[in-house]
Amino acid sequence: MSSVLEASPLTNSLTAGKLPRRASLWVLLASWAVSAAFFVMLHLSAAVDGFNIVGTFVFGTVLYCVAIYVLSRLVEGSRKAKDRLMTALVTAAFVIALLPLISIIYTTTVNGLPAILTPTFFTSSQRNVVGAGGGVLHAVIGTLMVTGMATLISVPIGLLASIYLVEYGRGRLARAITFFVDVMTGVPSIVAGLFAFALFALLFDDPGIRFGFGGAIALSVLMIPVVVRSSEEMLKLVPNELREAAFALGVPKWLTILKVVLPTSIAGIVTGVMLSIARVIGETAPLLIIAGFTSSMNYDLFSERMMTLPVFVYTQYANQGADSQAFIDRAWAAALTLILIVMLLNGLARLIAYWFSPKLGR
Amino acid sequence: MTTAAATTIKARQRPGDRIFSSATVISGSLILAMLAAVAIFLLVESLPAFVAGPDDFSGDVTNFWSYVGPLVFGTIYSAVLALLMAVPVAIGIALFISHFAPRKLAQGLGYLVDLLAAVPSVVFGLWGIGVLAPLVQPFYTTIVDWFGWFTPLAGPASGTGRTIFTVSIVLAVMILPIITAICREIFLQTPLLHEEAALALGATRWEMIRMAVLPFGLPGIISASMLGLGRALGETMAVAMVLSPSPEVIFQLLTAQNSNTIAANIALNFPEAHGVGVNILLATGLVLFIVTLLVNMLARVIINSRKAFSGAN
Numbered sequence A: 001m002s003s004v005l006e007a008s009p010l011t012n013s014l015t016a017g018k019l020p021r022r023a024s025l026w027v028l029l030a031s032w033a034v035s036a037a038f039f040v041m042l043h044l045s046a047a048v049d050g051f052n053i054v055g056t057f058v059f060g061t062v063l064y065c066v067a068i069y070v071l072s073r074l075v076e077g078s079r080k081a082k083d084r085l086m087t088a089l090v091t092a093a094f095v096i097a098l099l100p101l102i103s104i105i106y107t108t109t110v111n112g113l114p115a116i117l118t119p120t121f122f123t124s125s126q127r128n129v130v131g132a133g134g135g136v137l138h139a140v141i142g143t144l145m146v147t148g149m150a151t152l153i154s155v156p157i158g159l160l161a162s163i164y165l166v167e168y169g170r171g172r173l174a175r176a177i178t179f180f181v182d183v184m185t186g187v188p189s190i191v192a193g194l195f196a197f198a199l200f201a202l203l204f205d206d207p208g209i210r211f212g213f214g215g216a217i218a219l220s221v222l223m224i225p226v227v228v229r230s231s232e233e234m235l236k237l238v239p240n241e242l243r244e245a246a247f248a249l250g251v252p253k254w255l256t257i258l259k260v261v262l263p264t265s266i267a268g269i270v271t272g273v274m275l276s277i278a279r280v281i282g283e284t285a286p287l288l289i290i291a292g293f294t295s296s297m298n299y300d301l302f303s304e305r306m307m308t309l310p311v312f313v314y315t316q317y318a319n320q321g322a323d324s325q326a327f328i329d330r331a332w333a334a335a336l337t338l339i340l341i342v343m344l345l346n347g348l349a350r351l352i353a354y355w356f357s358p359k360l361g362r
Numbered sequence B: 001m002t003t004a005a006a007t008t009i010k011a012r013q014r015p016g017d018r019i020f021s022s023a024t025v026i027s028g029s030l031i032l033a034m035l036a037a038v039a040i041f042l043l044v045e046s047l048p049a050f051v052a053g054p055d056d057f058s059g060d061v062t063n064f065w066s067y068v069g070p071l072v073f074g075t076i077y078s079a080v081l082a083l084l085m086a087v088p089v090a091i092g093i094a095l096f097i098s099h100f101a102p103r104k105l106a107q108g109l110g111y112l113v114d115l116l117a118a119v120p121s122v123v124f125g126l127w128g129i130g131v132l133a134p135l136v137q138p139f140y141t142t143i144v145d146w147f148g149w150f151t152p153l154a155g156p157a158s159g160t161g162r163t164i165f166t167v168s169i170v171l172a173v174m175i176l177p178i179i180t181a182i183c184r185e186i187f188l189q190t191p192l193l194h195e196e197a198a199l200a201l202g203a204t205r206w207e208m209i210r211m212a213v214l215p216f217g218l219p220g221i222i223s224a225s226m227l228g229l230g231r232a233l234g235e236t237m238a239v240a241m242v243l244s245p246s247p248e249v250i251f252q253l254l255t256a257q258n259s260n261t262i263a264a265n266i267a268l269n270f271p272e273a274h275g276v277g278v279n280i281l282l283a284t285g286l287v288l289f290i291v292t293l294l295v296n297m298l299a300r301v302i303i304n305s306r307k308a309f310s311g312a313n
Helices: A002-010 A023-044 A053-076 A078-116 A137-168 A171-184 A189-204 A212-237 A240-248 A253-281 A285-290 A309-318 A324-356 B002-007 B015-050 B064-100 B103-118 B121-147 B164-188 B192-200 B205-234 B237-242 B262-272 B276-305 B307-312
Strands: none
Touching: A023 A053, A023 A078, A053 A078, A078 A324, A078 B064, A078 B103, A078 B121, A078 B164, A078 B205, A137 A171, A137 A212, A137 A253, A137 A309, A137 B015, A171 A212, A171 B015, A171 B276, A189 A212, A189 A285, A189 B015, A189 B205, A189 B262, A189 B276, A212 A253, A212 A285, A212 B015, A240 A253, A253 A324, A253 B015, A285 A309, A285 B262, A309 A324, A309 B121, A309 B237, A324 B103, A324 B121, B015 B276, B064 B103, B064 B164, B064 B205, B064 B262, B064 B276, B103 B164, B121 B164, B121 B237, B164 B205, B164 B237, B192 B205, B205 B276, B237 B262, B262 B276
16 A cells, blocks of 8 residues: 555656657657668768758658657547647648748849849849840839839829728729729739730730830739728728817818828838839739830830849840850849849838837727 | 608718819729729730631641630649648648747748748749759659559659649749738637637647637638639749640649640740730630639638628738
């Protein structure tokens, strides 16, 4: 009898039948170590050349899933084992999604940096360049002009439409607009380009038409629904008490909207606009269709072909000249420029939202 | 209702009010007009393609429908494959961010996934051909050796890795952020009481998710998948750069011969097209527009039919 009493303090009823606290971490490390040992042996036996670090982690993680399931099933039972397995799988799904992101940023930086650091990259165009050298000035100017024009078209229309939806819209028209704005966010970008082409080819009766303004129209088709959606969300956040206070003071509705509603939500609206710019600035397909490509400068939106950064990346890759490495280097460098611009816009948008958002008591 | 209307005091309509409100109505209607214009102008410009004869097509294609058939097949095939890969991973990520990750990290981790949406499609194309295709090519050879008896995996394996399967992987990565974002929103809307009730009855975290979160989020998962499908159907540059195309219906996933997609076919051929060729490409664009419009409308109807998910889009 006494031996049972002496043995019992060893098993705490709260922790009995459970793996130790840090068990999953240790099992994970152990699985990676086993996997690494396996690949080291493969390497030493000269079956494969080089130590496979990716294989180590992939194989080790699979091993972990099996090991933690078996261990937990033996100690904790099948329900807890399944929970641990799913936790591992869900976490793995997240890591899997990060791998392409890391890989893209890494390869773009490594491949693009040398060409981006050449002195002519941001100061000259590709005119009369056949091998290495030259730059992307014409593409940067084109991107800025086309996207700027698209923003000039999209923001007034999108903002007014969202004001209609929030402040005026009732009934069938408002419901139709809400529905089709949502549907329009899914219109493929190349269809927007084809639309702009069909429109201007008919208007000017020119079956080979290419010009920058058409690209701006195509981008607007993609941009307006995004602006409407984000502005609508922001206008809805403005408290109704503000509007009612203005009405009670006898302020007309349009002035209430201009002087009370819009200033309150301006930070969110600006954020939404910047995110929508970031979305369309990387669009390639519509600009390839209607803005075309060229290797010269073009400051005129309304005539002649206009190069843009995404199309530059594509054409450098697709139409490689004799010195193909120079073209591929430029493609990567332009891609890096594009990613930097998009990330900058995204970061700026988030900062504006963070700085200027109304600090409501929470 | 009539009494209420009778007692309502109408505000005096000032000129500013009239101008402003009509400007908003016009802008709103302009959006509808724009969508209609997309359909009308594409239709008008693509009419010549429907009556085009065998001389207008290259190869042994005789009319428009036999030209667009393999393209429609390739578009749907690659998009569905991408969806099959993306949806389980997206649900996993959404669950990780909403229910597994430490609370303080969750939002930052969400931004990380959103960053994936910020990468332009042409960069995905460069990455697909420069990094992914060489990476997966050895696996294709092995798979064909082992499972070649299964028709979709039959050989000969592509020497470059530029197959429809690689394209589907790239597409899956590209549609991950949108599916994840919507699933995450919906999982976060699960009533807390349901979750706590499940946990209080002794459910493990995974059982709680299976009993409370997933049933609640199912309509949202379906519509998120359809929005992702719409994106994958219309994705152009990544496909145009990675795929090595061929104008036939091909079920094999890993060979050098692959059905092209509508969007990629347009991007590849439009710069050099002339005459009826332009109209034919515009007509394939019209087909793509109609397909994606239907998919998107269906997804939106599902989202709207469950008003609880209105915050999801």
